[in-house]
Amino acid sequence: xxxxxxxxxxxxxxxxxxxxxxxxxxxxxxxxxxxxxxxxxxxxxxxxxxxxxxxxxxxxxxxxxxxxxxxxxxxxxxxxxxxxxxxxxxxxxxxxxxxxxxxxxxxxxxxxxxxxxxxxxxxxxxxxxxxxxxxxxxxxxxxxxxxxxxxxxxxxxxxxxxxxxxxxxxxxxxxxxxxxxxxxxxxxxxxxxxxxxxxxxxxxxxxxxxxxxxxxxxxxxxxxxxxxxxxxxxxxxxxxxxxxxxxxxxxxxxxxxxxxxxxxxxxxxxxxxxxxxxxxxxxxxxxxxxxxxxxxxxxxxxxxxxxxxxxxxxxx
Numbered sequence: 001x002x003x004x005x006x007x008x009x010x011x012x013x014x015x016x017x018x019x020x021x022x023x024x025x026x027x028x029x030x031x032x033x034x035x036x037x038x039x040x041x042x043x044x045x046x047x048x049x050x051x052x053x054x055x056x057x058x059x060x061x062x063x064x065x066x067x068x069x070x071x072x073x074x075x076x077x078x079x080x081x082x083x084x085x086x087x088x089x090x091x092x093x094x095x096x097x098x099x100x101x102x103x104x105x106x107x108x109x110x111x112x113x114x115x116x117x118x119x120x121x122x123x124x125x126x127x128x129x130x131x132x133x134x135x136x137x138x139x140x141x142x143x144x145x146x147x148x149x150x151x152x153x154x155x156x157x158x159x160x161x162x163x164x165x166x167x168x169x170x171x172x173x174x175x176x177x178x179x180x181x182x183x184x185x186x187x188x189x190x191x192x193x194x195x196x197x198x199x200x201x202x203x204x205x206x207x208x209x210x211x212x213x214x215x216x217x218x219x220x221x222x223x224x225x226x227x228x229x230x231x232x233x234x235x236x237x238x239x240x241x242x243x244x245x246x247x248x249x250x251x252x253x254x255x256x257x258x259x260x261x262x263x264x265x266x267x268x269x270x271x272x273x274x275x276x277x278x279x280x281x282x283x284x285x286x287x288x289x290x291x292x293x294x295x296x297x298x299x300x301x302x303x304x305x306x307x308x309x310x311x312x313x314x315x316x
Contacts (some may be wrong), residue, residue, distance in 0.1 A: 001097070001104070002305070007315035009106040010300060014310050017110045017128045018303045022153045025119035025296060026126055030270060032064055032295035033245075037271035042066035043291045045252035054079040063098065068097040069240055069298040073109050073290060088115055088204060094298045097136040103199035103315065105301045111292070112300070116202035116292040118146040120245060120266070121200065121223050122240035124156055124284045127269050128276050130221050133159045136196035138211070138230055140165035140174040145227070148174060149200065150264065160184065165288055166205070189230070190215055199223065203231030211235060213281060222283040230282075240280025243269060246289045253287070 002008050035041050048056050061072040075091030082088065091109025098103065125132075132155040137144045137148060139161045160182040162173040168185060172202040175183030186192035189207060193199050194215040201211065201224045210232040213222055222239065224231045236242045236259045244250045244262045268274035268286060276282060304310045 002312060004102065005314050005316070006312040007103055008301065008304060008310045008312055010105060010304055010310045011109045012106040012111045013181055015108055015300055018300060018309060020115075020299065020303060022119070022122060022150045024299065025115055026122035026150075026154070027203070028295045028299045029116065029119045029292055030123050030126060031067070033267045034292050035064050036060065036265075036267040036291060037273070038066065039269075041291050043211035043246060043249075043289050045249045046290060051076065052080065060293060062290035062294045064291060064294055066143040067295075067298065068098045069167075069294050070094070071095040071290075071294040071297050073112065073293045073297075075109050075113055077204070082310065083306075093293055093302050095297050105297070105304070105310075107297055112147050112293050112296055113288070114142055116296045117143055117286070117288055119290055119296065120148045120286040120288070121147060121151045121225065121284075122150050122154060123266060123270065124221070124223060127283060128221060128284070130197065130219075132157065132198045132221075134162070134198070134217075135160070135185075135195045136162045136164075136192040136199045136216070137202070137206070138164050138192055138207075139201070139202035139226065140167070140170035141202065141204065143225055144170075144174055144200070145177070145202045147202065147223075148177060151155060152177075152179065161304070162186050162192040162196065164189045167268070184295065191221075196220060203230045205229070212238075214238075216281060218281070219279050221282045222281055224283070224285050225288070227253070227255045227285075227287060228257075228259065230271055233260075235281070236260060236283050236285070238281065239283040240277040241282045243274070243282075245284075245286040249287050249289055250285075 161178040164186040
């Protein structure tokens with residue numbers, strides 16, 4: 001732990017240089033979901049403000065009782081930033097000493113968000129045995145790229161990657177990292193999904209029409225990380241299993257009209273109390289919860305202290 005009057009500051013370059021692998025990210029998030037299943041996590045639904053019609057800013061606090069870690073993320077998503085040459089996501093994450101309440105570290109919340117969002121999908125992939133040969137990614141932005149990186153590391157057997165984005169050049173860039181596998185730039189979201197056994201949607205503007213995923217493989221794993229912007233309620237309603245990462249968060253947001261009630265939470269799957277069918281399309285809708293940020297932020301803090309990475313400022 002740093003000195004009582006020091007606050008560790010970790011920017012994007014420092015975080016990216018910590019040598020944290022996708023397996024590391026999935027490990028720490030898998031443990032967080034296991035803690036949640038044991039009732040050891042405090043993760044209130046995230047409140048939001050909307051300073052602009054196409055923007056949100058969320059406050060996301062959480063406490064992991066099993067590992068005694070606490071923190072909060074203040075994160076913004078601004079669709080208009082694209083026209084300004086700015087990232088869609090900006091944010092900061094503050095790790096707090098759960099024993100004293102002292103601020104320990106301030107980190108780039110954008111990087112934390114990128115990694116933990118894909119990492120939560122990695123928890124699904126770890127706990128839902130599936131053969132991943134053909135991957136469809138709808139939305140070829142930061143999350144599309146992060147998900148493809150994770151999928152290729154966890155499932156090297158992938159043979160084909162299909163991408164669709166409103167900007168074809170983004171799809172070209174995404175399939176370019178598919179490392180010797182077949183890369184296809186699809187002409188539509190439906191074409192990307194057709195026959196795929198793993199479907200990831202990561203759009204920031206609602207698709208019209210949204211995807212039913214009827215075109216996907218009969219036993220496909222569906223991973224929408226964009227709430228209900230890409231997938232139609234029929235995709236969830238026809239799924240043999242429909243799971244979310246947090247039921248309280250799910251109930252608190254103004255989304256999901258027409259979606260059936262979820263069968264449970266990802267924590268239940270991790271704990272083994274909710275069985276995953278071996279057939280039928282399985283949908284896991286991870287909205288992104290603060291617990292994920294705290295788990296990953298704590299890992300980054302520990303790794304930074306071990307390696308002497310980051311800058312310290314006097315605070316308070």
